[in-house]
Amino acid sequence: xxxxxxxxxxxxxxxxxxxxxxxxxxxxxxxxxxxxxxxxxxxxxxxxxxxxxxxxxxxxxxxxxxxxxxxxxxxxxxxxxxxxxxxxxxxxxxxxxxxxxxxxxxxxxxxxxxxxxxxxxxxxxxxxxxxxxxxxxxxxxxxxxxxxxxxxxxxxxxxxxxxxxxxxxxxxxxxxxxxxxxxxxxxxxxxxxxxxxxxxxxxxxxxxxxxxxxxxxxxxxxxxxxxxxxxxxxxxxxxxx
Amino acid sequence: xxxxxxxxxxxxxxxxxxxxxxxxxxxxxxxxxxxxxxxxxxxxxxxxxxxxxxxxxxxxxxxxxxxxxxxxxxxxxxxxxxxxxxxxxxxxxxxxxxxxxxxxxxx
Numbered sequence: 236x237x238x239x240x241x242x243x244x245x246x247x248x249x250x251x252x253x254x255x256x257x258x259x260x261x262x263x264x265x266x267x268x269x270x271x272x273x274x275x276x277x278x279x280x281x282x283x284x285x286x287x288x289x290x291x292x293x294x295x296x297x298x299x300x301x302x303x304x305x306x307x308x309x310x311x312x313x314x315x316x317x318x319x320x321x322x323x324x325x326x327x328x329x330x331x332x333x334x335x336x337x338x339x340x341x342x343x344x345x346x347x348x349x350x351x352x353x354x355x356x357x358x359x360x361x362x363x364x365x366x367x368x369x370x371x372x373x374x375x376x377x378x379x380x381x382x383x384x385x386x387x388x389x390x391x392x393x394x395x396x397x398x399x400x401x402x403x404x405x406x407x408x409x410x411x412x413x414x415x416x417x418x419x420x421x422x423x424x425x426x427x428x429x430x431x432x433x434x435x436x437x438x439x440x441x442x443x444x445x446x447x448x449x450x451x452x453x454x455x456x457x458x459x460x461x462x463x464x465x466x467x468x469x470x471x472x473x474x475x476x
Numbered sequence: 477x478x479x480x481x482x483x484x485x486x487x488x489x490x491x492x493x494x495x496x497x498x499x500x501x502x503x504x505x506x507x508x509x510x511x512x513x514x515x516x517x518x519x520x521x522x523x524x525x526x527x528x529x530x531x532x533x534x535x536x537x538x539x540x541x542x543x544x545x546x547x548x549x550x551x552x553x554x555x556x557x558x559x560x561x562x563x564x565x566x567x568x569x570x571x572x573x574x575x576x577x578x579x580x581x582x583x
Contacts, residue, residue, distance in 0.1 A: 265501040
């Protein structure tokens, strides 16, 4: 009976889900109770409906108050930062784990050697494409699950861009490996290299594919998880490309 | 909402829950009827208060089944809520006593 008004109210709320859905349920129940009371008291259906809505009207101040009560602790902490720092955290906070992981990895000599085997230029392209895709998804996850920003712009701006970057990353890995294998085999044919040298050359060429597959898999899994979560909220926003 | 109004509203909500579980509508109706209309909390003002009480651990909310696939949210006082209510009641009684003394002295 009050579905449309409840949808309008939901759009005005700044609380995160699932608290937002629970609150709408609570208000819906109280609306029906009020409506039934007014009917019992002798009002006609139209008047009872109008009066019930008037009794459960929310001012912007009321909704701000509710938003404050339900603000996640991370969002409250970020709100206390100076404006420039706040923008930095909101826009890039999600990629901090990725940066920390990268810094940790560059300290590992075996990892650097492994990447160098795949060809420095190819690996840079793979890491750049994959890193960008993964960074975008991590930032989305940070916004939704740490800051718990479930506003309409945040939820509807869910793009498939990271999947295209994942595709480009994987393709780069395949091409880099294919090229490396070809070079190894060609060099081996010219120089009559032993089998062990050929195997070493082919094996080193796989580094690009391994890295690309790992990063692509992470992006696809993370994107799938975010998409499933968003679907469960019942949102059908357009995917921005 | 000013701190004073918020604090008074919280006390009224705690009082309403003292004698048993109630949902939002019942709490608002209780406050209005028992104060003979002197105190009247709109639902818009009441919900943030109830949610804050729940967040602060002074009230607990449970969803009760009331029919086929229907549930309603009901609030009860926690032990901490009862303690807070006792403490606030002492404060308000002291304020009432002080005002009463002043009014008598100046009448």
